Amino acid sequence: MQSILFLCLGNICRSPLAEGAARAAFADAGIWAEIDSAGTGDWHVGRAPDRRAQAIARAHGVDISGLAARQLHLEDFAQFDLILAADHENLSDLKAMAPQASRAKLALMLDMVPGRAGEAVADPYYGNSDGFARCWADVSAVAAALVAARS
Numbered sequence: 098m099q100s101i102l103f104l105c106l107g108n109i110c111r112s113p114l115a116e117g118a119a120r121a122a123f124a125d126a127g128i129w130a131e132i133d134s135a136g137t138g139d140w141h142v143g144r145a146p147d148r149r150a151q152a153i154a155r156a157h158g159v160d161i162s163g164l165a166a167r168q169l170h171l172e173d174f175a176q177f178d179l180i181l182a183a184d185h186e187n188l189s190d191l192k193a194m195a196p197q198a199s200r201a202k203l204a205l206m207l208d209m210v211p212g213r214a215g216e217a218v219a220d221p222y223y224g225n226s227d228g229f230a231r232c233w234a235d236v237s238a239v240a241a242a243l244v245a246a247r248s
């Protein structure tokens with residue numbers, strides 16, 4: 098069983114979308130995996146995903162309205178096999194916090210997608226709905242690549 102944690106800054110846009118896309122993709126493939134998301138920051142802890150994120154997920158048949166933001170914590174490095182950061186700042190914060198004996202492999206979300214290693218999932222928070230549509234496309238590609246790697 099694989100365990101994957103998706104990480105972004107606020108845990109209200111990119112990582113809950115990645116969590117929703119991955120949960121749906123793994124369920125569709127009939128593969129059981131532990132999937133969660135978190136933020137490096139604590140501003141939105143306890144809140145549901147941004148309404149624009151909920152809307153783009155719903156438009157693709159995925160309900161993320163029940164998710165609640167949480168902050169990355171030290172136990173995550175022992176609990177998860179893989180922690181995938183949305184952008185380079187998230188990844189550098191993640192590496193700075195990682196204990197020496199981290200079980201989790203740390204990478205960018207798009208490192209999982211052939212041909213897109215090193216790319217960031219852009220932060221859609223201050224933009225318009227186009228940004229959320231791009232974000233959904235990116236995290237869906239990540240989810241599909243993770244499932245393909247397990248199939």
Ligand code: 4NP
Pocket residue numbers: 105106107108109110111112136140220221222
């Ligand atoms: P996320 O987006 O990291 O994809 O959840 C953001 C959410 C909130 C903020 C920034 C990015 N913020 O500055 O409050």
